[in-house]
Amino acid sequence: MSPLREGEAILAEWPADKERYWRSHAIMAVLGGALGGVVLLAIGNPTPWVGPVAAVLAMGVRAWYLASEALAGRWRLTTQRLQGPGGRQVSLGQITTVRPFFGDVQVISQAGDKHLMKYLADGAGVAAAIQSAKAGFNP
Structure with a gap:
């Protein structure tokens, strides 16, 4: 990361x-x-x-x-962006959709990029945390 x-x-x-x-x-x-x-x-x-x-x-x-x-995959939510394995990252301001998806979490950006956060212990909780951070994001 x-x-x-x-x-x-x-x-x-x-x-x-x-x-x-x-x-x-x-x-x-x-x-x-x-x-x-x-x-x-x-x-x-x-x-x-x-x-x-x-x-x-x-x-x-x-x-x-x-x-x-x-x-080994790990996702990190910061005050500015969501970072994932393989150099994936998306600014909180660019996130349009966050939804639980069969226990995982799907994140879609304004550019149409789709990120699937797999093998999470609490997919619904992760989705809620990302939504909350996005709501409080000020670029």
């Missing part, structure tokens, strides 16, 4: 939540497995159990492989 500007202060920081990360992947594995099994049944496959097993294994490998990168 870039250093703070003059007169800028940190209001809140949100690291990725490990429990939320693993729960999200478990849900995707169950849904993917059910869909895979249904598709295999629909096409008359004699071994439809392969779909759910493959989906669970695939999501498990994906979760394990991406965990270190995804869990």
Whole structure:
């Protein structure tokens, strides 16, 4: 993350939540497995159990492989902007929409840039904090 500007202060920081990360992947594995099994049944496959097993294994490998990168993600709300992983940042004055999105938070800027804050422990609380900071922002 870039250093703070003059007169800028940190209001809140949100690291990725490990429990939320693993729960999200478990849900995707169950849904993917059910869909895979249904598709295999629909096409008359004699071994439809392969779909759910493959989906669970695939999501498990994906979760394990991406965990270190995804869990290193951190978002920071300051008195002037929202900063995220990978150099993402948006000025509070440029934010047009902040909304919870399946437990995560979607932030949309005036330029149409969309940022998805993933694996947060309290998505609704984060959205409320960003809205509050935006309401008190004076450029």
